[in-house]
Each structure stands twice: as C-alpha cells, then as structure tokens.
Amino acid sequence: MRCFKCGSFTPFVFCSLCLEILSDTTPKTRIEDGLKIFSFYDFSEIKELLYSKHKMHGAFVFKALSKVSFKKFAINFNSEILLNALPIDDKNTSGYSHTAILANALKSSFIKPIFHALHAQNSVSYSGKDLAFRLKNPRNFKILKPIKHPVILVDDIVTTGQTLLQARKILEQNGVSVLCAIVLADARF
DSSP: OBOTTTOOBOSSSSOHHHHHHHHOOOOEEEEETTEEEEEEEEHHHHHHHHHGGGSTTHHHHHHHHHHHTHHHHHHTOOOSSOEEEEETTOOOSSSSOHHHHHHHHTOSSSEEEOOSOEEESOOOOOTTOOHHHHHHSOOOEEEOSOOOSOEEEEEEEESSSHHHHHHHHHHHHTTOOEEEEEEEEETTO
8 A cells, every 4th residue: 555645655544754744733723703713734735635535545544634633632622511523514425424534533521523413505516616606605504403512613624714604603593602613724824
C-alpha cells in the first residue's frame, strides 16, 4: 500500500513521516458571524486528502485524519455540560459519511455524537462555488430527530462559512444552542 499523502510504501494510511506532520497541529480559530470555528489544517495542505471523501478509500483517510485532530481535540476539551457533536448532512451516499466519521472521533465523556439529525434538503454541490452561489442556493436544513443538548457542528471544510451558519440558524430557530463548529480544514488560511 502507499501513503495517501506522499505515495511512499507503507502498510498504513499514512507513512510515519506524513503521520508525524499531520499530527503536529494546533486548532486555529476564526469567528464567522459570531460562530467560533476551529480548524486543524489549511485547505491547501490536505486538499487531495479531503477530495478522497468521494471515493471508498476516503473512509480510511478521514478516520486517520480524525484521530490526529478531532480525537486529540476531544481529549483536551472539558465541559461542565453534556454536548452533542452534530455532523453536517451525514447522509450515507457513498458507503460512509465523512462528517459522521469526524463527529464520532469527538466522542468523550463530555461529547456525544448524534447521527442523522441534520440533513440538507438541497443537494446542490457547494464545492468550488463562491459566496453569491451559496447564498442563492441555501442548504435548507431539516432537523430529523430531537436534539437535547447544545451542539458542536462538525464539517470537513469551511470556505465561506455559509453551510455552518445556515445549520446554526435552523438549530437555534428550533431551540438548540450551538456552542461552536469544528472542521478539518479552513480554505481562508
């Protein structure tokens, strides 16, 4: 097998050098319309890895990335109240949901993932689209099950922040508090 980052031979998803580089991350924070968003990588650093979400091997890539970022975040996170990790649009369309994999990595004594609870009704792809397109084609999120605790929104990439802001809006309109959002990569850094 080859490392999905550099192509070196390895029996693992990432070779030891790439795993060390990917593990050396401190979350960056940005505020988008009052929503605190934590990210671990610059989009350009892991662009090819993020695009693996459209392929079956992407499940292995996202699980490996989640262990060195989201899981580390959860280990160091403390809360006085129980929170739900809520993956954005975790539909299982290609054999797995990359956002569900990320949310599952946050599981701890303080954070309980809740799956298949928030899905977009609009299936238009936002990939590579600008802010004007995203505003013209809202996700139209729908809450599919009761959410009892404040949430941490989970997604793979933040570009304009519109997906996260639209998710927060529908949740708050339905009495669900949104603490923050956590993503693998930020396209603005």
